[in-house]
Amino acid sequence: MSPLRVGVIFGGRSGEHEVSLASAASVIAALERRGHAVVPIGIARDGRWVVGGDPLRALASQARAALPQNGATGAVKKALADRAGQDRGDRSAASPDCPPPVATERSARVKPALERREPAGGMPAELRAGLDVVVLMLHGPYGEDGTIQGLLELADVPYVGAGVLASAVGMDKATMKAVFQAHGLPIVKYTVVLRHEWREQPAAVARRVREVTGFPCFVKPSNLGSSVGISKVRKASELARALDEAARHDRKIVVERAVKKPREVEVSVLGNDAPQASLPGEITYAAEWYDYATKYTEGEATVTVPAPIGARLTARVRDIAIAAFRAVDCAGMARVDFFIEDGRVILNEINTIPGFTATSAYARLWEATGIPYEDLVERLVALGLERYRDTRST
Helix, strand or coil, X not given: CCCCEEEEEEECCCCCXXXXXXXXXXXXXXXXXXXXXXEEEEECCCCCEEECCCHHHHHHHHHCCCXXXXXXXXXXXXXHHHHHCCCCCCCCCCCCCCCCCCCCCCCCCCCCCCCEEECCCXXXXXXXXXXXXXXXXXXXXXXXCCHHHHHHHHCCCCECCCCHHHHHHHXXXXXXXXXXXHCCCCCCCEEEEEHHHHHHCHXXXXXXXXXXXXXXXXXXECCCCCCCCCXXXXXXXXXXXXXXXXXXXXXXXXXXECCCCCEEEEEEEEECCCCEECCCEEEEECCCCCCHHHHHCCCCEEEEXXXXXXXXXXXXXXXXXXXXHHHCCCCEEEEEEEEEECCEEEEEEEECXXXXXXXXXXXXXXXXXXXXXXXXXXXXXXXXXXXHHHHHCC
């Protein structure tokens, strides 16, 4: 791929802010090793845009987040230092830590961004006009839910990954399950509770949960990821606390039947109109369920790739992963998560912007399938540009 000027947007207002920083650090390093000029674009917790300088380091410092120790942060720092000393014929226009644009049709006439903070909700004008493509490494609300995708569509900026519709459906667990159900895909029994219902009619809500899902069950905010706000409810006396916790995070709550002694399997999907599925991986852990601490504490969970589930189940989860990808009209990438209960495959959810460090499940599954991390990042950029061209041809 010819060198491009690639914006990488990270941080954001969601509870997955720190996870986003780790994903962005790895992606930035991979893009720079391939010779692309990367423009790091941070979004602080208050929604303000941070451009120029080193937004990744600034937001990590504010969040007191440890960036991944896989060489990514060192590579980012070195790349920024190298760019400060480069002379590409436009030193007078560029700030030391913001690279001059690579000469492309989109960016040749655009001056690079100055160091400043922009208001929440508005992309800096120089970046909007000067980027060849944007990689979104935002997890959770205000990043994975179609909001920033809509902003980029309005600004006519190519970007990697799912569009507005697929992003919104993939973020909202209640809508996602309804779409999966309409497509005949295998899911667990569930019910949706609105926050005002729980507060105004708690007895009726408790009765519905008991009748539809029974116990044990999981209570989840509909629009959140990384297991934030999720509780496992083993008996009826624990339901109220779990619903209160979920209601802190969202007005819409999903309650679903807990799968008994499940095997947890994940499949990565890559592509646009002709998506492909990776080999599956199995997640194992000692904790009772796959909560936030288990997901993001080193050594708490193990990913076995390929998953030792046999040829029949391997083919089954790969087929359903592609069906789920198409059901929500996804593009670019997604990780699709499954439970296996007594040999039966159950579709759990689709993640349109999965964790994306070099050691995250999405990347590891593709590496085992034959696509190394840097190749994967470049292929996703190409898919984003392909989707943009296809959209423009309509």
